[in-house]
Amino acid sequence: MRNPWTLKMEQFTAFSDMEKRRLNDLVSGTREHCAAGQDIIPDGAHSDHCHVVLTGLACRYKSLPDGKRQIMAFLIPGDLCDAEIFILKMMDHGVAAISDTTTALVSASDMKSLLRETSSLGEALWWGTMTDLGVLRERIIDVGRRNAHVRIAHLIYEMLVRYRMVELAPGDSFKFPITQVDLADATGMTPVHANRTLQKLRADGLIAFSQGVMTVLDTAALKAAARFNGDYLHLDRVHDPASVGRRAGDLV
Amino acid sequence: MRNPWTLKMEQFTAFSDMEKRRLNDLVSGTREHCAAGQDIIPDGAHSDHCHVVLTGLACRYKSLPDGKRQIMAFLIPGDLCDAEIFILKMMDHGVAAISDTTTALVSASDMKSLLRETSSLGEALWWGTMTDLGVLRERIIDVGRRNAHVRIAHLIYEMLVRYRMVELAPGDSFKFPITQVDLADATGMTPVHANRTLQKLRADGLIAFSQGVMTVLDTAALKAAARFNGDYLHLDRVHDPASVGRRAGDLV
DNA sequence: CGGCAGGTTGAGCGGATTCAAATACAGTGG
DNA sequence: CCACTGTATTTGAATCCGCTCAACCTGCCG
Secondary structure, three states: OOOHHHHHHOOOOOOOHHHHHHHHHHOOOOEEEEOOOOEEEOOOOOOOEEEEEEEOOEEEEEEOOOOOEEEEEEEOOOOEOOHHHHOOOOOOOEEEEOOOEEEEEEEHHHHHHHHHOOOHHHHHHHHHHHHHHHHHHHHHHHHHHOOHHHHHHHHHHHHHHHHHHOOOOHHHEEEOOOOHHHHHHHHOOOHHHHHHHHHHHHHOOOEEEEOOEEEEOOHHHHHHHOOOOHHHHOOHHHHOOOOOOOOHHHHO | OOOHHHHHHOOOOOOOHHHHHHHHHHOOOOEEEEOOOOEEEOOOOOOOEEEEEEEOOEEEEEEOOOOOEEEEEEEOOOOEOOHHHHOOOOOOOEEEEOOOEEEEEEEHHHHHHHHHOOOHHHHHHHHHHHHHHHHHHHHHHHHHHOOHHHHHHHHHHHHHHHHHHOOOOHHHEEEOOOOHHHHHHHHOOOHHHHHHHHHHHHHOOOEEEEOOEEEEOOHHHHHHHOOOOHHHHOOHHHHOOOOOOOOHHHHO
8 A cells, every 4th residue: 555656745744544545546557567778758758647656766868969868867666757748748858767667657637636636635746846856956966066976975865865765775775776877877977987986985885786786884974975965855744743763854 | 918927938828818917917916126146035945925037137056065056047037936935845945136136926825726727827837847847957968968168058048048938039139147157157167167168159159248148149050059959948839830920939 | 608788997188177367347436 | 537446257377087998807698
C-alpha cells in the first residue's frame, strides 16, 4: 500500500487515509517497463498519460546539436516525469531510463482533476512542481558557481536526502547505477574529470562506491564539503512535531 | 487595458474578453515599487501575495556562503515572481530589482482559485510555470555545456524573444539595464570574461549596446551563434492560424 | 578467448579566472 | 562649470582548473 509517490508527498504534508488510498489507486493502474538506456519519453513526444517512477532511476536530458548531452535532473522513485504533458503540446526534453525502470501511468484527466481538488492532494502536486523548480535552480548554481569537487559532493548529498524521503537509503546506502559519463553529463564536466573528482571524495573517506551502490560514509563531512543547505527541497514536515522517527529531513 | 501579464499568457492561448477582463482586474489592485538593487522578495521570506512584474527588470538569485552570487532567471514584465508563495513556507531564493520596478500584488487566495478554474486561465497559469521550468533547464544547458560566446548569445536572444511576447522589443531593441557583473552572475562566469565576450559579439556586428538599451542587429546571425531553438518556450499559438501579425513566435 | 563498456592514468593545452590597474561615465555638490 | 566620487567598463598579464587526446586497465559476457 505504501508507494514512493505517496511517501515523497508526505514530506510536504500529512494525508488522511482516504487521500492515501486515492493516491495509491492512481499509481496502481497500468505499469510500463523501460530498459536501461531507453527513452521513457522521447524529446518532442506527446502523450495523454503522466509517468510516475516506481522503481529504477531515470533522467531528464537534452542532446545538443554538437553531440554533447546535458542531464538536467535525475528522477528517482516517486518522481513525476512529465507534469507538463496535459498542457503543453510536446516535451521540450527527453526522459531516459538509466537503470531498468517501472513507471505508473496516470491519465491526464485524473491528474488534472487531482490538481483542481481543494484537498491536500492538489496542493501536494503543486508542491512537487515547486520543489522540482527548486532542484533545478540548485543545479544551475552547481554548474555555474561551484567547482567540480563541491558540485559532485552536492549532487550525491542531494540524492541521499531524496532517496531517504522514499525510504530507499538504508544505512545511507542507495542504488547509484549512474556511469561516470552520466555523472559528467549531469554536472557539466568531462568524464575524465568526474572520475578524478570521485576518486578524491573516496580518498577523503566521504563516500564508498561499488557494484552500483553508493554509500555515504560521513554524512556530516559530505554535507560540509557540498556546502549543502536543503531549504530548497522544502521538506516542511521536518518541523512538524507530529512527524516522528528518522526521516529525510534529519539531513537537511 | 492591455497588461504584460495578459500579453504573455496570450502566447499560450486565446482568451475571451471576459477572461481578459478577469486577468486585468487581478493586476489592477495594489502596486508595489522597488528601487534598483533592492529585494522585491528577500530569500527566506513569506507573504500571502504574489508579485507580477509590470515594469522594469528583476532577477531570481541566490547568494552563496563564499560571497558568490548566481542569478537563475531574469524576470521581465508579465512574469510571476513567486508562484510558490501560497504553498511553500518560505522562498528558497531572493528576487531583486535590477532596474526600478513596479509589481502588481495578487492575493494568494485569488491566485489559488484562478489555478483551480476549469477555464483557460487555470491552464495558462500552469503553462507559465511549465515554461519557467523549461527556461531553467535551458539555463542549465547554458552553464553546463555551452562556451562563453554561445552562452551569452543565447541569453540575449532569449531575452529578445521574451520581450517581444510582451511587445517591448520594437525594432529588436529592448531595455537591458543589466550590468556586466549581473550578466556574469547569470552566466556563471567572471565579469572580466563577460566583458570580453560581449565585445566580441559587438565586433561581429550581432548586437549593439548603449545607454542600457540592447539592440539585436542581426537576429538570424545571433540565433545561429546561440544555437537557439525556442521549443522550450512553448509559444504554442505560433502554430495557430488565427494568430496574425508579427509576434514573438517569428523568432522561435 | 575476444570484445566491449566502464573506469583509470598521464601529459599537454587552453578557456576562463585572478589580480590589478586604467579608463569611462553619471551624479552631486561647491 | 568643474572638481569630486562612486560605479561600471575596459585592458593586460600570469595562473590554474578543467579539457583533450590517448593509452591502459578491469570486469563481464558471449
